[in-house]
Amino acid sequence: MERSYRKKKLGGYPAAGVVVSVTLALFVVGLFGLLIIYSRQLEEQVRQNIRMQVYLKSNLTENQRLQIENKLLSQQFTAKEKGKAVTFISKDEAAKKFIAETGEDFTKFIGENPLKDAYLVNIDPSYHTPQQMEKIKADIQKMSGVFQVFYVEGLIESVNDNVMKIGLFLGALILILLITVILLINNTLRLAMFSQRFLIRSMQLVGARNWFIQRPFILRAAGYGLLSGVIAAALMWLLTDYARTRITDLNLLHREDQFFILLGTLLLLGMLVAVLSTFFSIRKYLKMSLDQLY
Structure with missing residues (x-):
């Protein structure tokens, strides 16, 4: 009798199935969240390599060269953040x-170095459009002492197109995934609540108020959601730590602050979805007639 009572105590539905299901759902959400973080960092890395190549005229004095440098630094289109x-x-x-890359010393054949001094100017991402880049090129070209300005024209359009396509794809995918995960967690908790429907009705018959009946279920659901979030976050931590040791380039894309925000989101999402699903499930059974319970 003691064992049977414990199994059927208020709010005491089986935990293992709920925790495993919610953990797996949150872990999948975490993986896609990490993919979004890495894709954004990759975009930032690519945009940092979009530079304007400014070649200077020959025989400029050091003072003239520094004047050009100061002009370039003072421009609004020059990226100054990183x-x-x-x-x-x-x-x-x-x-x-x-010479190091080709293995050929061209100065021996020509007799002099025909190359020119140059500046590489990082362009702020807000100016990464073909029209603005052309305007920047024209403005720099007008500066005194500048011989020629060059940038890879097709790269801007290619980056913008690919970023838009990837953003739309990931946005749609994460939306579908979130809806699927919410439905999965909701259905898991509804099935768990189904086994408690007669106990809920028994509490109503002895005069228990709705909140008194709901409270243990909601607290238990919050605990399960938090536990699932902690397990999912731990799995994410172990996975990323292992991946970064095996693939060193991932360290360039990994941002600790954004990663911790993602882990915190998993904890909150697990608790929120679990509590809301449990709350609405209990309301459903509280309003059912005895015939409907069967």
Whole structure:
């Protein structure tokens, strides 16, 4: 009798199936959330490599060169948030790099270094449109001491198109996934509540108020949701830690602050969906007639 009572106590539906189902659902959500974080970081890495190449005229003095650098730094289109906004590459550095990559010393054949001093200018992502890039190119070209301005024109359109397509695809996928996960957790808890429907009715018959009946179920659901979130977050932590040791390039895309926000979201989502599903399920059984319970 004691054992049977414990199985049927108020709010005491089986935990294992609920926790496993909710954990798996949250873990899948976490994987797609991590995919979105990495895709955004990859986009940022690509955009940081979109630079305007500014070649200088020969025989400029050091003072003239620095004036050009200061002008480039003062422009609104120059990205200043991360890394070095304007990088100077002398013609000697460019020649050494070319020789190291090709293995051919072209200066021996020509007798001089025909390359020019240059600046690599990081362009703010808000200016990454073909029209704005062309305007920037024209404005820099007008600066005194500038010989030529160059950038990879097709790269801007390609990046923008791919970012839009990937964003729409991931957005639609995560929306479908969230709806599926919510329905899965909701159905799991509804099935768990189904086994408690007669106990709920018994409590009503002895005069228990609705909130008195609902409270243990909601508290238990919140606990299960939190436990599931903790397990899912731990699995995510272990998976990403292992993946980053095996694939070192992932460290370039991994952001600790965004990752912790994702883990916190899993905890809140597990509790919220579990509590709401339990609340509405109990309301349903509280309003049912005895015939409907059967």
